[in-house]
Amino acid sequence: MPIQIVETQRLYRQISEQLRALIRAGEFPAGTRLPAERELSVQLGVSRPSLREALIALEVEGYIEVRMGSGIYVSDPLPAAAGSDLSSEEAPLELIMARSLIEGEIAAQAAKLGKKRDFDAIEEAIDTMEADANAGKKPLDADRLFHVRIAEATGNSALVGVVRRLFDARLGPLFDQLHSHFETSDVWAQAIAEHRAVLKALRTKDPAAARAAMQTHMEIAYKRLTSSLTKAPKNPATKGAKQASGKAAAKPAPARKATARSR
Structure with a gap:
């Protein structure tokens, strides 16, 4: 038998695999509501951000569904098999933390070394992002261009x-899927305002202010993506209505003791 490379598995995958096994074993029966994220993270012995990533992975695979204003439910019926291969995906919240560290320093360097034409090109990307958002188009391309420039x-x-x-890792x-729970026209408007704050710091050639503005931008995104999954967004203009809060409430799943290595 040939020797195989041993790969370190991402923590969110360890958690999602354990939850998937519990669901398949009937510990969390189809149609029941899972314990609240805070309670479930305590049962598993993991951080809430790691649990959030695991739950989103299970949602992508079709094992759970998030119902606005109600809770997180085990799908009924369960999928025959996982529908998506997530083995190569970075953990979304870890990705944001990495971007905060790296892009904060890049913004500081850009403030120190950049020229007016560079800042004009950055502003052009923000203007395009704003125009796309106002037209009801998801401004991801212009968002990417802003960070690249x-x-x-x-x-x-x-x-x-x-x-x-x-950026492409996101x-x-x-x-x-995680972003879809929070994506609204208000969120994009806020992101554009945060981008303009970064640009202002760049134009004043203030490295510390540019670093702080970029890190604030990432911290706001992190806080948003770790807020309640089941609370309806303030402005659902760009949010799909996949979850129906009017569905009949299901019986909550029983509390379950489980273990997973904490982040």
């Missing part, structure tokens, strides 16, 4: 490549 302002092609890879089904 900040890296380009440093004159370092390696940093440009890093930013491209970091384009998979896991991050997309």
Whole structure:
């Protein structure tokens, strides 16, 4: 038998596999409501952000569904098999933390080294993002361009490549599903305002302010994506109505003692 490479499994996958096994074993029966995230994270001995990532993975695979104003339920019927291969996906919340550290420093360098033409190009990306959002179009391309152009302002092609890879890592089904629970026109408007705050710091050639503005932008995204999954968004204009809060309430699943390694 050939020797196989041992891979370290991402924590959210360890948690999702344990929950999937419990669901398949009937510990959390089809149609029942899972315990609240706070309670479930205590039962599993993991952080709530890691649990959030695991639950989103199970939602992508079709094992659970999130119902606004009601809770998180085990799907009925259960899927025959997992519908998506998430093995190569980065954990969305870890990705945001990594971007905060890396892109914060890149913004500081851009403020120090960038020229007016670089900042004008960054502003052009923000204006395009705003126009797309106002037209009801998801402004992801312009969002990506904003972050890439900040890296380009440093004159370092390696940093440009890093930013491209970091942004593109958020384009998979896991991050997309998590973001879909919070995506509204108000959220995009706030992101655009945060981008303009970064640009203001860049134009004043203030590295510390640019770093702080970029990290604040990422911290706001992190807080939003770790807020309640089942609370209806304030402005659902761009949010799909997949979850029906009017569905009949199901019996909550029983409390379950389980273990998983904490983040």
